[in-house]
Amino acid sequence: xxxxxxxxxxxxxxxxxxxxxxxxxxxxxxxxxxxxxxxxxxxxxxxxxxxxxxxxxxxxxxxxxxxxxxxxxxxxxxxxxxxxxxxxxxxxxxxxxxxxxxxxxxxxxxxxxxxxxxxxxxxxxxxxxxxxxxxxxxxxxxxxxxxxxxxxxxxxxxxxxxxxxxxxxxxxxxxxxxxxxxxxxxxxxxxxxxxxxxxxxxxxxxxxxxxxxxxxxxxxxxxxxxxxxxxxxxxxxxxxxxxxxxxxxxxxxxxxxxxxxxxxxxxxxxxxxxxxxx
Amino acid sequence: xxxxxxxxxxxxxxxxxxxxxxxxxxxxxxxxxxxxxxxxxxxxxxxxxxxxxxxxxxxxxxxxxxxxxxxxxxxxxxxxxxxxxxxxxxxxxxxxxxxxxxxxxxxxxxxxxxxxxxxxxxxxxxxxxxxxxxxxxxxxxxxxxxxxxxxxxxxxxxxxxxxxxxxxxxxxxxxxxxxxxxxxxxxxxxxxxxxxxxxxxxxxxxxxxxxxxxxxxxxxxxxxxxxxxxxxxxxxxxxxxxxxxxxxxxxxxxxxxxxxxxxxxxxxxxxxx
Numbered sequence: 265x266x267x268x269x270x271x272x273x274x275x276x277x278x279x280x281x282x283x284x285x286x287x288x289x290x291x292x293x294x295x296x297x298x299x300x301x302x303x304x305x306x307x308x309x310x311x312x313x314x315x316x317x318x319x320x321x322x323x324x325x326x327x328x329x330x331x332x333x334x335x336x337x338x339x340x341x342x343x344x345x346x347x348x349x350x351x352x353x354x355x356x357x358x359x360x361x362x363x364x365x366x367x368x369x370x371x372x373x374x375x376x377x378x379x380x381x382x383x384x385x386x387x388x389x390x391x392x393x394x395x396x397x398x399x400x401x402x403x404x405x406x407x408x409x410x411x412x413x414x415x416x417x418x419x420x421x422x423x424x425x426x427x428x429x430x431x432x433x434x435x436x437x438x439x440x441x442x443x444x445x446x447x448x449x450x451x452x453x454x455x456x457x458x459x460x461x462x463x464x465x466x467x468x469x470x471x472x473x474x475x476x477x478x479x480x481x482x483x484x485x486x487x488x489x490x491x492x493x494x495x496x497x498x499x500x501x502x503x504x505x506x507x508x509x510x511x512x513x514x515x516x517x518x519x520x521x522x523x524x525x526x527x528x529x530x531x532x533x534x535x536x537x538x539x540x541x542x
Numbered sequence: 543x544x545x546x547x548x549x550x551x552x553x554x555x556x557x558x559x560x561x562x563x564x565x566x567x568x569x570x571x572x573x574x575x576x577x578x579x580x581x582x583x584x585x586x587x588x589x590x591x592x593x594x595x596x597x598x599x600x601x602x603x604x605x606x607x608x609x610x611x612x613x614x615x616x617x618x619x620x621x622x623x624x625x626x627x628x629x630x631x632x633x634x635x636x637x638x639x640x641x642x643x644x645x646x647x648x649x650x651x652x653x654x655x656x657x658x659x660x661x662x663x664x665x666x667x668x669x670x671x672x673x674x675x676x677x678x679x680x681x682x683x684x685x686x687x688x689x690x691x692x693x694x695x696x697x698x699x700x701x702x703x704x705x706x707x708x709x710x711x712x713x714x715x716x717x718x719x720x721x722x723x724x725x726x727x728x729x730x731x732x733x734x735x736x737x738x739x740x741x742x743x744x745x746x747x748x749x750x751x752x753x754x755x756x757x758x759x760x761x762x763x764x765x766x767x768x769x770x771x772x773x774x775x776x777x778x779x780x781x782x783x784x785x786x787x788x789x790x791x792x793x794x795x796x797x798x799x800x801x802x803x804x805x806x807x808x809x810x811x812x813x814x815x
Contacts, residue, residue, distance in 0.1 A: 360633040362814040381637045387629025389560070391567040403556040404638035443634060 309371045311336045311482030312379070312451045317356055317366035319349075326352050327363065328506035334482040336371070336450065339473060341493040341514075342486040343526075344503035345534050350486040351384050351455050353503065357484055358453045370451060378405070380449035384456050386440025388428040394439050395424045398446060405447030417475075418442040419468055433460040441472070452476060454485040458492065470496045494518070494526040504534040550644040557640070557648025558655070561622070565656040571618055575656075578614050579664035581606060586668035587675070596672055596695040597780050603668065604775055607702050608768050611661060612709045612734055618657055619713035620730040622649050623810055624720055632811060642813070646806045650714055654707055661706045665699040698779040705771035708795045709737065711802035712767070718806040741766035764794035771795065 313333035319326050326349035334340050342350050355361040356368055358381035370377050388397050395411055402409035415421050418438045423431060431439060437460055444452055454473075458466045470492040473483050477498070487493050493500060494514045502510040502517070510517050510533050514526055523529035565571055582603065589602045623646070626632045635645060669692065712733055720726035745762045748754030754762065763769030773791035 355633070358633070358637055359814045360636050362812070378639065379637055381634060383630040383633060385630060386634075387631060389564060389626075389629065389631065391564065400556065400560055401634075401638060404553060404635075404640060444637075447638075 310334055310369075311338075311371045312357060312484070313369045313371070314353075314357060315367050315369070317353065317363045317368070319352060319356070319363045319365075325506050327356075330366075330503075330506070330508060332357075332484075332501065332508075334451070334484055336482050337477050337480045338499065339477045339483045339485070339497045340499045340501060341497035342484060342501050342503055343488070343490065343493065343530060344486075348503045348534070349506055350503055354381075354453050354455045354484065354486060357451075378447055378449040380444035380446070380452040382437070382440045382444045382452075382454040382457055384459075386436055386443070388436070388439065390429040391427060393425050393427055394420055394431070394442075397428055397439065398442055401443050401446045407447060409446055414442045414445055417445065417472060419465070434462065434465055437461065438465070438469075441469070445476075449481070451482045451484070454483065456486050456488070458487050458489045466492055490526040490530060500526065502530065502533050509533050550641055553640050553644040554648040554651065557645055558652035561649050561652025562656055565618065565653060571656075574614060574617050575660040578610050578660060579667065581610060582664040582668045583671065586671045596669065596692055599668065599672055600695060600698045600775065600780055603665070603698070604772065607665075607705070608772065609738060611702060611706045612737055612768070614660065615657055615706050615709035616713040616716075616730045616734055618653050619649075619710045620717050620726050621723065622653060622714060623718040623806065624723065624726050625717075627721075627811075628723075636811065636814075642807045642810050646714065646718065646803060646810055650711065650803060650806075653714070654710055657706050657710055658703050662699055662703050665695075665702055669695045669699070694779055698775055701771060701774045701779055704774075704795055705767055708767040708770075708798040708802075711799045711806070715802040715805040715809070719809040737766050737768045741769050745769075761790055764790040767795060767798050769794070770798075 310333035313331075315331050317327050317330045330353065332340070332353075342353065344350050352361070356363050356366075358379045359368055359370075360381065370379065392400070394415060398409070398411045398414055402411060412421070412424065415424050418441050420435060420438050420442065423435055428436070428439065437457060441454065441457055444454065457473075458469050461469060466489055473485065474496055476483055485497075497514055499512060500510070500514045500517050501508050510520065510529075512520075517533075518524070518526055518529045521529050521532040523532055585602055585606050586599055589599075623632070626635070632645075672692075672695070713730060716726055716729045716733065720729055741763065745754065745759055748762065749756070749759065760773060763773055770791040774788050774795070777788040777791070
């Protein structure tokens with residue numbers, strides 16, 4: 265990783281590309297459009313923009329000058345091996361942690377500055393029902409929140425009165441998604457939202473994500489479910505060794521390494537040996 | 543803070559309501575509260591205090607309150623913030639632009655209300671045994687009504703509530719500062735021991751070695767919630783006529799609350815912006 269770092273300029277210019285034909289850059293707010301959603305990005309200010317994020321845990325540098333901007337209505341999927349810094353980057357985007365260096369700016373042209381956030385392991389206070397839990401969070405937003413509608417959107421209408429400690433792992437994650445959607449934030453950050461869900465629920469989850477994007481919400485998610493990511497995301501950003509090694513339309517990313525699908529391309533793009541010890 | 547965020551006071555009350563509901567639904571805390579209430583009432587019923595009047599009952603109860611109130615306060619609060627941190631809810635609350643003072647204030651208000659209810663309610667129940675257990679006043683003695691009255695017991699109960707709130711604030715600071723359950727337990731036990739025996743022992747040791755003058759003892763005792771509470775009980779509630787002003791002890795209790803809540807606010811989380 266040290267070699268790669270020393271070889272790359274520490275700027276927010278196009279991130280490290282292990283493939284010879286970069287599909288696009290991490291900066292979509294000023295360069296020419298390359299993806300379908302980039303047109304919207306050019307026409308509008310980014311919903312969220314991270315600039316030159318760097319962070320280290322002790323001696324381990326997890327992010328190294330990473331920049332990313334996401335347009336309203338755009339779905340950006342962050343993929344990378346375990347330990348590559350995805351969750352750390354998402355925490356910075358959700359503004360629950362501060363990076364050592366760099367800034368995160370929320371567009372909030374319509375005043376919706378809250379970032380909806382689904383942590384990797386969502387937790388809830390035991391003893392309360394799913395409805396109680398969302399009603400609690402609904403108190404912190406100005407607008408009236410139809411909690412029953414939120415539960416319906418995430419497929420938990422039948423579990424509305426169930427105690428959160430009696431929910432399955434997948435249902436807990438869906439409740440976490442519902443909590444992230446309380447107050448209709450303009451930006452939603454989802455850390456492995458599909459983890460622990462059965463295939464049907466994974467499809468349902470990505471449908472929800474598509475609906476959010478159609479409603480103009482900027483979505484940044486991390487996922488190891490590369491099939492649905494390839495079908496749903498407007499952009500795929502591959503994080504490895506603290507840098508973006510690919511960034512662009514899923515089809516373009518796949519074609520850039522001559523792979524058949526994103527799963528195969530992922531294997532070609534990441535230097536897994538660099539992260540196994542992390 | 544977002545432009546659209548609710549006011550901080552509304553956030554504080556929302557947090558407080560959840561804390562109250564949580565306490566009521568936590569069997570261990572409810573059981574401990576019942577044990578506290580039964581103990582206090584049993585001391586009143588079984589001891590000689592209640593038969594002698596309100597002031598003797600206060601003197602009977604002081605050592606029990608000094609030991610049990612910190613235990614109850616710590617049990618209620620020592621993991622309050624930590625559990626939200628461990629579950630990730632602290633992170634999510636931050637995405638709703640809940641401020642640190644609103645969060646800590648809400649937790650303190652909610653848990654503090656539960657504590658006040660248990661402590662004050664239990665002591666009132668104990669006080670209610672006095673008229674039942676006291677023998678009728680002898681007719682051949684002229685009694686000074688002011689020397690023993692329910693007012694003295696009420697003052698004692700209010701001071702016990704203040705004492706409980708001071709220890710609760712310290713326990714809340716522990717829960718905010720600790721990053722693991724083990725840290726929280728170690729800190730809570732350490733503080734309990736320091737409060738219940740540590741400061742008294744230090745005062746005695748200081749006197750024995752000559753490094754502390756007798757005039758400095760009240761100030762040293764005021765430095766711990768237990769010592770301050772005892773000084774206030776003896777100086778204000780039962781009016782033993784001590785020469786020391788209760789001001790130092792009261793300042794000690796209020797100081798613990800203020801400093802502990804400030805520590806809790808500062809350590810709950812690190813602001814991003």
